[in-house]
Amino acid sequence: MPQSPQFDKSGADPQLAAACEAFRQDCVSLRAQIARVIVGHESVIDGLLICLFAGGHALLEGVPGLGKTALVRALASALDLKFSRVQFTPDLMPADITGTNVIAANSQGERHFTFSPGPVFTQILLADEINRATPKTQSALLEAMQERQVTAGGESRRLPEPFFVLATQNPLEQEGTYPLPEAQLDRFFFKLLVSYSSRKELMEILDKTTSNASARIEPVMDGAKILRHQNLIRQVIISPHVQDYAVRLVLATHPAGEFASPAAKQYLRVGASPRAAQAMVLAAKVRALWDGRFHASMEDVKAAAMPALRHRIILNFEAEAAGIDADGVLAQIGEKV
Secondary structure (H helix, E strand, O other), rough: OOOOOOOOOOOOOOOOHHHHHHHHHHHHHHHHHOOOOOOOOHHHHHHHHHHHOOOOEEEEOOOOOOOHHHHHHHHHHEEEEEEEEOOOOOOOHHHHEEEEEEEEEEOOOEEEEEEOOOOOOOOEEEOHHHHHHHHHHHHHHHHHHHHHHHEEOOOEOOOOOOOOEEEEEEOOOOOOOOOOOHHHHEEEEEEEEEOOOOOHHHHHHHHHHHHOOOOOOOOOEEEEHHHHHHHOOOOOEEOOHHHHHHHHHHHHOOOOOOOOOHHHHHEEEEOOOOHHHHHHHHEEEEHHHHEEEEEEOOHHHHHHHHHHOOOOOEHHHHHHHOOOOHHHHHHHHHHOO
């Protein structure tokens, strides 16, 4: 995240400038709280904060033990929001997430059905190791992630706002994992890759976790403030040619489309959806405010392209045979757009 000292107030409305500066200060405070327990992973933390302020869900992928769950917990601790965690396992059922109707008795002994809400009725839902549950169970989150509601027993119930799904998953090559349904992948704003820590970072991790020192994270933001920041983000200006750049990036991933890039034609079976363009534009607006600007640039869009697109394209057999992953294909597409 850029660390420039203040929002550029030249020519800006004083009230708007104050709101932008408050947003930046809250971002700094949030990162400082997370850094009390999390070492490194700056780009992943930035991605999570973009999802938070853009109102989107995040998918974190990495091998076990890299701190994905700890990172989500740290973010949840720094926010004054209701938090729930679900450990996804092969025997988990959809009702274990959404809730179900149960038989209850009143004071007169009369029995009736009542809805028992599941852990999805929260504000931050940690879906831990989401790809270790079956696709049937994973699909239980589709309505909640897109429409912010749950339908059960013929009745739709709204989820509290703000609502975020922060999911972790292990690479598909690992034992006991299932691929996420394409419809669910598309509902994640960003897919963030959690990599190994460096030598220096590992030393700091050991200092924090193998001594008597303990860090406590204090909440610095509540739901009302997050909603205000989300509204501010949507007011950031984006020029038509910058927005068109996001559109062209998406169209370049459509292998049979008019604007398909050579890499898309050769390696992709399915391209990105309109949600990818929405994610890039909103992420660009967040990055602009971080940098003290009230207008998004093409560089802001380019920085958001990889995490917004990598989980929304489907490779064909030729890409798999050649050992080319989604990031490799997107890098080739980005060079042509």
